[in-house]
Every structure is written in C-alpha cells, then in structure tokens.
Amino acid sequence: MLMRGHNLFGHLDGYRPAPARTVAQNNQDIENPAFVSWYRQDQLIQNAILASVDPNLTATVVTASTSQAVWDALHTAYANKSQTRIFSLRDHLARLAKETLPVADYLHQVRSLCDELATAGAPVSNEELIVKILTGLRLKFREISAAIRARDSAIS
Template sequence: MALSSTSNIIHTSGKSLVVINGTQLPLKLSAQNYSTWRAQITPLLRGHNLMGYVTGTITSPPTHIEKNGTHISNLDYEFWEYQDQLILAAIIASVSFSVLNTIVDAKTSTEAWNKLQVAFANKSATQILSLREKLSRTKRDSRPVAKYLQLVKSIAEELSLCGSPVNDVDLIIHVLGGIGSEFRDIATAMHARDTIISFDELQDKLLDHELHLKQIDPNFDPTPVIANLMIVMTFLLSHYAEIVSF
C-alpha cells in the first residue's frame, strides 16, 4: 500500500481507502452533545459513501475465496477490514476521553456506532425534553432582568449543544412570556413590530425599562407580588410559635 497525494490509501486491490483526518471532526463526543456529534460525522461518512460500514449494510465479504481449486485470501475482505478499521479509528478519535471506555472494546465501526447510540441517543432525547420543559417553565420571578435573561440564554445554549437549537422567534417568545407584568408595555411593543427583534436588542430594551422603573420609583422592587407574598408567608411560618405564645 502507498499513500496517495489526496491522503487516501491505495490498497493492493487498486481501490482507494478513505482516511478521515481528525481536523474533519473538531467536535468531541461527550455525554451532553450526542445529537450534535452525530450531525457532524454523518454527512462526512455519507459523502465518502461509508455510512454502510457503521450501519452494517456494507457487510464483511468472506475472508477466503476459491480460485483454480485453491483457497486464497480475499482481497475484497482485506479492503473491507482496512476501511472499517480506519472508520473505527476516526470514531475513537472523535470522542472525549470520558466517552472512550464506552467503545474501547469495539472491534468494528458498526459495533462502536451501536454502542454509542445505545449509550447516548436515548439519554440525549431525554435531556432535550427536560431542557425544553425547563425553558417553558422559566420565569423572571424574583430575579433581576439580567439574571433572568442569562438563565434563558444558558438553557438555549444547552439545547443547541444537544442538537436541538431554539430559533430566535421561540427564544423571544419565551423571554416575553416569563418577564412579568411590569414589562407588559415592552411585550406589547414587541408584538406590534413588523420585524422580529434580536435577543441582544430585546435585552437592552428590558434592562433600560428596568432602570426606568427604578428611576421613577426609587422603592421599585422587581420582585413580583407572588414572590413577595411567599417571603411574608415564610417569615410568618418561621415565627408561628412566637406569634401564638404572644
């Protein structure tokens, strides 16, 4: 075998073995980003017509064939094995150290692919559902605007890493839906716009409005009424014995 100018390997059968360089797979698989990792590697395998190796549709030829009454090594099998091992090496190189033990004993690319799917595909789907639910339930409550927006954005970034990004429109809807009644004027203005506001622009407007509310009322407390009520209830319950005895 000899290295070609294209970095592929020419097998003795005359066919070209595809070598996947590590630079083509910059994202390393972790327990949190299986969907994104798969979205990275799948087009690469399909583009080189190698997807069948990991899915098992390109099956192993017989190791030996009969020629002129003699059993000889099958070059097609040798080519298949070499290509499969190159794919396996690429998969191993594309996972983080913490994930490596999941496929350390895999003998073929199909085996490694299936092990990763079993280990992370269902977990990834569950994590996406959990994060989507968390995003839908996130409200400003007692948080300052900056902390509320930071929380929303961090959840959206986690979803993106899981391969389920939140589009700009949905993100704005989530923010406005949980910002609270004190910012009703801002929400109304955003809905009246002809174009969708960006997250950064919305953030500036909400922070400015929060500052405005504090300027016109130095005693303005961004904490919603329900949060204040909970604080009062907590205080009363913690001092119940003292109140009764008095």
C-alpha cells in the same frame, strides 16, 4: 455527515457488511482482496470515530471489533432518549457524592452525567449543576460551599 459524504455510512448501518475473509481458488482458501479492502476502510472509520469522541467514552467502545459495533455501542449508550434512561441518569447524579474521590474525579463524574443527560435531551441547568456539586461535597467542604451559596450573583 462526513461518512455519508464519502459513501462510508454503509459500514455503520450494516448496508455494507464484511465480505468473506477467504475465497476458494485452485482448491485452496486464500485471503479475499475484497475483505482486505473492506477491513482497512472499516478500521480507518473506527479510528476516526474514536478520535472524535471524548476520551472518557472510549471505554464504552474500545472492545468493538468493527466500526458498526462502535457506532451501535455509542448509539445505545448515549442517544437513547427514553424517560427510563433520563430518570436513571438523574438518579445517579442525585446520589453521586465526593466521598473518598479526589475533587477532580468527582467533578468529572458530575460533568459526564450532565453531558449524558444533555445528549438524552434533558440538559441540567447551570443552577442545578452548582447545587448538585455543592451538595455532593458534603461536610468537608462546608466553608467553600457556604461561601458560594452566600453569593449575590450566580457563578458559571
């Protein structure tokens, strides 16, 4: 991992916490140079993480104030492999329907849930994905759904 290679992982795991913002000098508080350096590095790490994740995930971490907070939020949201999380995601996927959403938004939600399931260690097969998408389209798209279901070969 790049963060370990550059000795920056301490920002993410809490091993390198933020120094005090100010230090006392000549009976007055001044800005701590160690904090300024740490903060600059932490912001660069935070920006690198945000630049490397899917733009749809940024809402999960955009309010985090440190790179450790970003890391923890992503870990909590997407690396939890518990059966409860997997059941919850599968249930959400099963209940998801196009309803009044534009097709692109519906497909995006399906894809996001499938990506989360894959991250949690329970990937959705291509066949399951096709059935889910077609089921969620409901009656308005029944002709397209019927044509896809009638195919002899699976679509990718």
